[in-house]
Amino acid sequence: MLEWIGKVLTDMCAKPWNKRIIRGRVVVLMKKNVLDLNDFPARILDGLHEFLGKKVSLHLVSALHVQPEEGNGLKGKVGKPAYLENRINTSTLVTAGESTSQQVPAGGSTFQVTFEWDEEIGIPGAFLIKNNHHSEFYLKTLTLEDVLGQGEIHFVCNSWVYPAHKYRNDRIFFSNKAYLPSETPEALVKYREEELENLKGDGRGELQEWDRVYDYAYYNDLGDPDKGPDYARPVLGGSSEYPYPRRGRTGRPPSKSDPNTESRLSLAMSLNIYVPRDERFGHLKLADFLAYALKSVVQVLKAELDSLFNSTPNEFDSFEDVIKLYEGGIKVPEGILKHIRDKIHVELFKEILRTDGEPLLKFPKPLVIEEDEFAWRTDEEFAREMLAGINPIMIQRLQEFPPTSKLDPKVYGEQSSTITKEQLEINLDGLTVDEVIKGKKLFILDYHDALYPYLRRINSTSTKTYASRTILFLQDIGTLKPLAIELSKPHPDGDQFGAISKVYMPAKEGSIEHSIWQLAKAYVGVNDSGYHQLISHWLRTHATIEPFVIATNRQLSVLHPVHKLLLPHFRDTMNINAFARQILINGGGILETTVFPSKYAMEMSSVLYKNWTFPDQALPTDLLKRGIAVEDPSSQHGLRLLIEDYPFAVDGLEIWFAIKTSVTDYCSFYYKTDNTVSSDSELQSWWKEIKEVGHGDKKDAPWWPVMQTLEDLIETCTIIIWIASALHAAINFGQYHYAGYNPNRPSLSRRFMPEKGTSEYDELVTDPDKTYLRTITAQFQTLLGISLIEILSRHSTDEVYLGQRDAPKWTSDAEPLEAFDKFGRKLGEIERRIMRMNEDGRLRNRVGPVKFPYTLLHPTSETSGLTAMGIPNSVSI
Structure with missing residues (x-):
């Protein structure tokens, strides 16, 4: 006790009784973006030495004491400026549960800062920061140490701070204390209100990267009418015909051809589409790499592969050909390989074009064929993926028979299902349809109403497909058994004449009917995909x-x-x-x-x-x-x-x-x-x-x-x-x-079901696998699609x-x-x-016939990559 009293008396003699020092630690990030290779000096923010001196100023804001602000009512008192001092360390720590897109990697540092505190400030509830550098930096946290009566006070910032001249007001950050609006200390109320107003913007002009504006717009930026009518698309949102959720506003000017369509960015600028800077992908996430990868796949690899497959057969002739994508790869001609290598980011090149002595387009082997390359073709796996695949939210219980349609009969004619009870009861283990409906054991995967109104237009393109209904029976062993698939397409004489439908059922393996059944499942897969x-x-x-x-x-x-x-x-x-x-x-x-x-x-x-x-x-x-x-x-x-x-x-x-x-x-x-x-x-x-x-x-x-x-x-x-x-x-x-x-989940189909008397039907009889592959997604679209996913x-x-x-x-x-x-x-x-x-x-x-355990809702993943497990907090990819 005497020792403590002595220390207090010493401090009081050394400085005014109501003043003391508060020390803090500021963590900042000094790299802007992993692809900012041309801005290396700016990324280092003028060098570490320029962080010192008076390049960055901080002012504590009182949470307790107010002072009048001209025209602004009362605001918390603002303390004297403090500046970053010596660097304490370079932060490289990344730990599970604390690793964030904005976690400080090598190149980020912790600086010391010393604030002069007095009773007129009291407990700090916020701080103002001004950046006098020519470039932005990322501010992660500020921690105040030994605040009288409080101990440590933490400010979780996680924000890019641009040069002061980019802002109308100094940036403000609040402590990690939560307040309902009615409970906010009076000293922080105006700061709270002003910060929200800053984030709303004024709704005018094209937004720039330093703007911190969250605002709304329609999806009017999907089309590019300036490239021609084939690239025009309707505005989504703002109408009863095309309703849609809103997206973030960018404020880009309208296109030249259509004042209702927002102009699009050029290829060179495609990654610079505006979102508020703090919403941008951060450092330790592979975000910039991934974004670059997407751009490269779509804009470069797409064109080069198109060229490649225009000069070579554009088909898989057998399932063995498809398997080569994962086991051997497709050889890429050296001329095209060099052209791609010159254009694509080096990390993407390593991911997409792997080289093992020869240049190959090769992909990791999907787990659906890891244990058994053909188990995906079984009816059990086809049905299981409706419960444990990637679209397990569509299957419904069938509560009335036959399935009905909600489409307007005045527009689309008769759309009720043509599936009969007799067709289903063949495979109902001696039960009737009425009995299994009453027992709650009949289910349906129904894409009829969702897709049918667009089929005529879709089938006018290179796509040739159907709207589908699939009926399944819940067996005593707990698995679903497919009973029938109905495929429908519009009547050639007009929509008012209803659908032309045909029903397909399981058949003995090795028969022509079985090959047709496999195709019917593929059309369902196209709908589902x-x-x-x-x-x-x-x-x-x-x-x-x-x-x-x-x-x-x-x-x-x-x-x-x-x-x-x-x-x-x-x-x-x-x-x-x-x-x-x-x-x-x-x-x-x-x-x-x-x-x-x-x-x-x-x-x-x-x-x-x-x-x-x-x-x-x-x-x-x-x-x-x-x-x-x-x-x-x-x-x-x-x-x-x-x-x-x-x-x-x-x-x-x-x-x-x-x-x-x-x-x-x-x-x-x-x-x-x-x-x-x-x-x-x-x-x-x-x-x-x-x-x-x-x-x-x-x-x-x-x-x-x-x-x-x-x-x-x-x-x-x-x-x-x-x-x-x-x-x-x-x-x-x-x-x-x-x-x-x-082949397990085809994304499109290119021709209709083969009919007797046609060359396609003859091919189906002699080579059903070739017919299957010629019906579903072509080789070029397959490669492009799996490159993306x-x-x-x-x-x-x-x-x-x-x-x-x-x-x-x-x-x-x-x-x-x-x-x-x-x-x-x-x-x-x-x-x-x-x-x-x-x-x-x-x-x-x-697990299913493919021996692929269901882990998609396993909360965490032990590693990064293609793990098929782990629930990220957000829609981040």
Whole structure:
């Protein structure tokens, strides 16, 4: 005690009694971008020495004491400037659960900073920073040490700070303390409000890389009418004909040919499409590499392979030819190889064109053919992938027979199914159709209504395909048995005459009927593949989540607890969506080249968005709506699955309720009553903007939650997190291992079912495998497609998985931190349970004939790459 008193007296004699020193540590990133090879001096930010002196100034802002601001009311008092001092170390640490897209790699440093503190400042709640360099730097964190009465205070910044002249106001960062708007200290209220206004922008002009503006636009940037009418595409969003979620605004000028279409970036600028800088892919993620890879595959490799395959046979003649892609590779002529090597980024070149003595186009072997190269052709595997593949969200229980259509008969004529009970009962193990419907054992994969209205236009292109209905029977062993496939196409005399349909059924292996049955399954696979990419994947995760990202940044302060909850689940989404609009889903892009709806792909996704509802994205609601589950108070979670061995649903429900429990614990800490929710001004503005702007074409839908109760908030946040994490993981990260072998999941078909008396039918009789391969995706589109999905199916080296955060001090509130730790422990239990179930031979759908265990909802992945497991926090690829 005497020693302590002596120290205090010494300090008081050394300086004024109400002043003391607060030391801090500032972590900054000094590289801008892994491909900024021409800006190396700027990347180093003028050298380390220029970080010192007065190049970067910081001012603490009081959370307790206010001072009048001319015309601005009251604001927290601002302390004296402090500057970065000596560098403490170079940060290279990357740890699981803390590795983020913005984690500081080699080239980032920790600096010391010393603030003069006095009672007029009190406890700091924020700090202002001014960058006087000519180039931006990445500010990760500021940690204040030994703050009187507080100990350490953490500021999690994770933001690029541009030179001061780029901003109207100095950048402000708040401490990691969360506040509801009504509970914000008076000293921080104006700063909170002004920061939100800065992020909204003024809605005018073309946005630049340093702008921090989150705003909305229609999907009016997919077409390129200046290149000609073949590249024109309709504007998606803002009309009853083509409704769509909104995307981030870039403000680019209109095209010359159409004032309603935004001009497109040139090839050289294609990676510089605007998104707010902090939404850009970061350092330790392979983001810039991946983005470059996408551009190269589409813009360079596409053209070069087109040239290659125009001069060589453009077909696989046998399944052995396809297998060579993975075991031997396709030899690339040296002239083309050199041309590609000169154009493509070196890392992409290593990934796509591997050399083992000879230049080869070679890919990793997909797991669907790793153990058995032909098990994918079995009926059991065909059906199993509806439960455990990459599109396991479409199968429904058939509750009436025959299947009916909701298409307008005045427009499309009769569209009811032509499948008969007699056709099904051949394979129902002695049961009748009525008995299996009553026993809840009849299921359907139905793409008829979704695809039929576009078939006439689709089939006017090089695509030749059908709308399909597939009926399946749940056997006592827990697997599904396909009973019949109905393929339909428009009547040649007009839509009003209804569909021309034909029914196909399983047949004895080796017979011509069996070969026809294999083709029928391929047409179903084409439907499923296209619907998966356009609707299940792009629309239901990427496109629908982007308005939530924008609204959260515009309406919820970083101080808001819901902002802190949702932030990890928005990482990189705007960036990957922007790249997709630029090079994947645009007119003439890779999606139109490789998926059967061709130029009508995005237009069709807009029409199907009409059926999208937010509440139905909740997994329990979705399962009940599809008839896959029934309410059962005696069952876990109050639901009973009618297909007990349904891997996606079994694992998904565990993940769903773990998320919901975590969200409940978190939100209940900040919202003690329903009135706290209904009176939260920022929350209400956020929800209003999502409904009326972000998903504005559905603003009058009656199904939106009213956001007046705690339960409304919990359910809403759970749905958002589920979509961004688990749902996206389930339908994305298995793409390569299921669809990387194209015969298993063909993405398009080029001719109709062979008819007797034709040369195609004669070929089917003599060489059914050749006919199969000539019907589905051609060699060029196959190579292009799997080049893409190999990239998109990979986890990056710094993936942040569900149950992990990018910083351990993301909030200063102890109870939410403990709730999050509990969430992580629960996910660990789920992981172990998944692995145990995959080893249980009674659960035949978890592994299947292909011996590919279901791990797509295993929360983490031990390594990066093509692991087919792991749930990233966000739609980040």
